[in-house]
Amino acid sequence: MSEHLEAAVDRLLSRAKALGAEGADAACVDRKSLSVSVRLGHLEAVESEESRSAGLRVLIGKKQAGASTSDFSLAALDSLAERVVAMAKAAAEDPWCGLPEPNELARDPVDLSLWDETEPDIASLEARALESEAAALAIPGITNSGGAGAEWGASQVFYGASNGFRGGYRGTSWGVGLSTLAEKDDHKERDWDSDSSRFVKDLRASDAIGRRAAERTLARMGATKLESCTAPVIFENRVASRLIGFFLGAISGAAIARGVSFLRDKLHQQVFAPGFTITDDPLEQGGWSSHPFDGEGLPVAARNLVTDGVLQTWLLNQSSARQLGLTSTGHASLNPGGSPGISSSNVRVLPGRLDVAGLQKEAGTGLRVVETLSPSFNPNTGDYSVGVSGLWFENGEIVRPVNEITVAGNMLDIYARLVAGNDYDGRSSLQCPSLLVPSMTIAGA
Incomplete structure (x- = not known):
């Protein structure tokens, strides 16, 4: 852990205390990234970025305030502390603010295998991007490239508070991705593929990424409109996670406390279909949202x-837990210079028995969604509609690509009948297989 982050946290806390803070917490974040983009075999751009921020929150009685800076000089840190203490003294009261008690704090954080020691370099990133694009352009029918890229990123975090907590962690990320185009008889289609990982050795082969992007693009060629109907709808894994994302927002303690969630009366009740299970694991080794403390x-x-x-819990930080008369679930998200937010970590929909092809066969005839556009969602009622493009299947077999379609339903009804596949998209902290909704309203031509 970089010593300058810890030193900045200590400086902010000590200055805040000296200026009259009754409680305080501080977080410092250091980020670096390197990315390369290519198109049609030529290097287009190399970008290298470095940023850091130091944030302080001060509590005086039931008042709180916070701010942040990118300047780590002692003078700037001292000035930040002075400003935030003055802001806290003038702030309105917040009856729910406060720090955890010392006996509640995390102890002995574990190593979560988030850091790759491999050093990035421009040449290797460029080679990965070029390889993915070349593989795609070699597929007959692909007429152009939307560009390919490869990137590396690293971040370090240190957090401390006046209740005695001190802790930090760091992580890396690697990624490769591209988009491809196909054109025939004035009809154009575009699609993409990508992969990302904490460790460069775990990335899929670049040429495989390119070929997959090409295959997905060609599968959409010749898309036609679809007559309006009611039919089964399968959301492919890379768009299915958005359905679960609405669920995660709806069980946020902040939404529940404000009464603005369509699940506000559903705790410990049947929400999803029997057999449907969703886990959340912040201690997953190498997970995208892994962290040793909240x-x-x-x-x-x-x-x-x-x-x-059955819905088991809300996602709670200290503030929302106090409002609801409950205990924090350890889902506070770090917000340097502000009040803690609320976030899930590594969420996983446990797999069902069928892959996406098996879901098609089980559904018989219906729509397989490969892309969503401009979703409309009412968090109070759960009403949902979204523009989609995809593949129409009959007797379990794909027969034609379709586009300019809208699907709609209510999330309570959708969740109650949702069927999970077993094919995961591993690019994010929300691990979700393809999902089958046995029937949805489909608006087409």
């Missing part, structure tokens, strides 16, 4: 959000 220094642990279709 944004308030509290311990974290794996838990089920949904078990056999």
